Amino acid sequence: MNESQGFAIGDALLRAIGDRLAATAGPDGLVARTGGDAFAVLLPDLAPEASLSVELFGNRDGSFDEPFVIDGFELDVSAHYGYTRLGAEPRPPGGLLREAEVALHASRFGSPTNGQAYTSDLDRAARGRVELANELREALKNDEFELHFQPKVQLASGRLVAGEALIRWNHPARGFLSPGAFIPVAETSHLIVPIGRWVLDRACKTLRAWQDDGLDIVQIAVNVSVEQLADREFLMDVEEILARHRVPPSSLTLELTESVFADERARLRDQLDALHALGVKLSLDDFGTGYSSLAYLKDYPFDDIKIDRAFVHGLPDDPYSRDIAASVLKIASSIGATVIAEGIERPEQRDALLALGCSMGQGYYFSVPLSEEDFAWLLARRVPLPLKVA
Ligand code: C2E
Ligand code: MG
Ligand code: MG
Numbered sequence: 001m002n003e004s005q006g007f008a009i010g011d012a013l014l015r016a017i018g019d020r021l022a023a024t025a026g027p028d029g030l031v032a033r034t035g036g037d038a039f040a041v042l043l044p045d046l047a048p049e050a051s052l053s054v055e056l057f058g059n060r061d062g063s064f065d066e067p068f069v070i071d072g073f074e075l076d077v078s079a080h081y082g083y084t085r086l087g088a089e090p091r092p093p094g095g096l097l098r099e100a101e102v103a104l105h106a107s108r109f110g111s112p113t114n115g116q117a118y119t120s121d122l123d124r125a126a127r128g129r130v131e132l133a134n135e136l137r138e139a140l141k142n143d144e145f146e147l148h149f150q151p152k153v154q155l156a157s158g159r160l161v162a163g164e165a166l167i168r169w170n171h172p173a174r175g176f177l178s179p180g181a182f183i184p185v186a187e188t189s190h191l192i193v194p195i196g197r198w199v200l201d202r203a204c205k206t207l208r209a210w211q212d213d214g215l216d217i218v219q220i221a222v223n224v225s226v227e228q229l230a231d232r233e234f235l236m237d238v239e240e241i242l243a244r245h246r247v248p249p250s251s252l253t254l255e256l257t258e259s260v261f262a263d264e265r266a267r268l269r270d271q272l273d274a275l276h277a278l279g280v281k282l283s284l285d286d287f288g289t290g291y292s293s294l295a296y297l298k299d300y301p302f303d304d305i306k307i308d309r310a311f312v313h314g315l316p317d318d319p320y321s322r323d324i325a326a327s328v329l330k331i332a333s334s335i336g337a338t339v340i341a342e343g344i345e346r347p348e349q350r351d352a353l354l355a356l357g358c359s360m361g362q363g364y365y366f367s368v369p370l371s372e373e374d375f376a377w378l379l380a381r382r383v384p385l386p387l388k389v390a
Contacts, residue, residue: 258290309343
């Protein structure tokens, strides 16, 4: 609201939300704004079985039943919320707030429907995340990350034309960790910004080394979280890293997930346009798993669309998967994008994709993600994938 309508409207909206919460909380309740867009509400008289959603917002889905009218604008507001019960065991106010905060954090990963109650499991998970964030900070300093590269191939010929860089954490005690084990924490702790910078730097450095060695020129794709994109310095970082390693922008692809659509900040789209203007390629990852984005898709400068492996999985037999794949191909062609199928594990899946008109793909059938050395070996050999075992 601050960005689109200005601070005066944003402030007025915050006051109006505060007033409405205060009216609901009643004379014995207490409402405070604890920061940014967060409020804390103390309801000492609430019956234990009452529905907080209805009590606070008027609607079961966590949206206020009446829109707010500010300066002639009608604004629909919904909220995530976490709560803890006072119960029998006394805790200091700070402890209660912390419990509610832990629950609020967890509520962001679910639907905003019924709020999230505090539990000691959530607490343990929260402490685990803090610990992991500290370890990640050390990992950056100690150079514990590695990039693996998965080939992207032309489906018909098996020719390797690009690689996707995938981060791995060589944890001193726990061995190799896959990104699913630490990227979500990196994203919520903002560590994704320096980690993402490391990934870009290492990918470009590797690309430079391969080109210097006279290996076949390939595109390298790097995954970028929306938190990185939102960082004001991202564009400058990309420019600087490309220039420092003398990598042509068109050799780099940035893969983004549909979460870029969830955030309708105009700045995010400007950022994508600016990256595209730089000559960097943009790819929409895991298509079909996130927000329904068809309405916006045409306004974004994507060069590739990646069909999520969930749909490739059902090929060739499942008619629904086939229809989805066919639809993605149609949509992509109408915006002039190339389709890349992810997670191809069997030759029948490749054949089904080829029959549908999809020409590019990646997956264990062709190759698992490889170390830098193994990927360079493949580049030098120029053999089609999958490799034939003698
Ligand atoms: P993604 O970008 O969709 O990457 C593809 C994932 O699918 C990789 O998992 C890859 O190993 C796996 N995969 C490839 N072929 C197959 C297959 O045939 N079958 C199956 N079942 N899986 C296959 P990985 O490496 O665990 O990465 C998971 C996710 O973590 C990535 O999904 C990406 O979203 C994220 N990620 C990875 N590296 C980075 C990074 O450097 N930065 C950021 N922000 N995210 C990253
Ligand atoms: Mg990806
Ligand atoms: Mg993907």
